[in-house]
Amino acid sequence: xxxxxxxxxxxxxPLYYRYLNxxxxxxxxxxxxxxxxxxxxxxxxxxxxxxxxxxxxxxRGYGYDxxxxxxxxxxxxxxxxxxxxxxxxxxxxxxxLLNFNFHKNSNVRISAAFxxxxxxxxxxxxxxxxxxxxxxQEQLKDQRIEIAIITVPAAIAQAVTDKLVDxxxxxxMNFTTVRLSAPDDVRIQNIDLTxxxxxxxxxxxxx
Ligand code: ATP
Numbered sequence: 763x764x765x766x767x768x769x770x771x772x773x774x775x776p777l778y779y780r781y782l783n784x785x786x787x788x789x790x791x792x793x794x795x796x797x798x799x800x801x802x803x804x805x806x807x808x809x810x811x812x813x814x815x816x817x818x819x820x821x822r823g824y825g826y827d828x829x830x831x832x833x834x835x836x837x838x839x840x841x842x843x844x845x846x847x848x849x850x851x852x853x854x855x856x857x858x859l860l861n862f863n864f865h866k867n868s869n870v871r872i873s874a875a876f877x878x879x880x881x882x883x884x885x886x887x888x889x890x891x892x893x894x895x896x897x898x899q900e901q902l903k904d905q906r907i908e909i910a911i912i913t914v915p916a917a918i919a920q921a922v923t924d925k926l927v928d929x930x931x932x933x934x935m936n937f938t939t940v941r942l943s944a945p946d947d948v949r950i951q952n953i954d955l956t957x958x959x960x961x962x963x964x965x966x967x968x969x
Contacts (some may be wrong), residue, residue: 770810771811771815771893775838778798778831779835780807781798782828794826795826802913813826845870845909846874847871847909847910848875848893848907849874849875849890849913850881850910850913850914850926851913852892852913853913853914855913855937856877857887857888859872861888874902874907875893876893898929899928906933908930909934909935911937912926912942916936916938916940919942920942920943923942923944927945931949933948933949935953
């Protein structure tokens with residue numbers, strides 16, 4: 763599978779994957795693009811186009827084989843390999859994420875946390891060890907961690923990012939309000955919870 767998948771398609775894969783697993787769980791072994799469209803709110807033509815990138819996946823009038831699709835998506839999504847993630851900043855939000863730790867998806871987990879607070883360093887929070895920032899480089903390397911979540915105060919978010927980049931991180935999930943700068947080959951995913959909530963409130967109030 764070397765064909766490059768468009769980004770929009772790649773973004774929908776986890777959605778497809780999760781829904782197909784629900785179907786399998788309910789013993790439903792076949793699904794049509796129309797049924798999928800109805801359930802996940804993506805139009806059927808888009809689904810057919812997405813699936814077509816992966817080769818012949820369905821037959822006309824038969825629908826898609828749920829198990830076949832799941833096996834296929836697992837490979838693409840690397841569900842069979844465990845991805846370790848680091849978390850920087852064990853404050854309120856950091857604690858919540860450590861506690862949450864992506865349990866619904868057993869292939870991703872936060873395996874190391876970092877902070878400057880001496881009371882936290884050396885402790886274990888929600889089964890995750892907290893290390894000093896001085897150990898960042900060493901731990902990321904030892905644990906082969908390429909993804910980091912940032913939940914530090916905004917004022918030091920860029921400095922932390924620079925350290926992560928130096929340590930070879932490839933992707934950053936940014937929960938601070940700061941627009942981070944990093945080299946082009948480092949992906950940054952911004953998640954501003956306040957902004958998301960405001961957007962929702964605005965939409966509700968202006969409907
Ligand atoms: P939030 O609710 O946003 O998680 P908070 O109010 O609990 O935040 P903050 O002051 O935002 O706490 O700090 C979050 C965490 O980041 C704290 O545990 C703090 O010790 C840690 N922190 C502060 N500066 C640094 C730094 N330079 N490097 C790593 N961690 C830091």
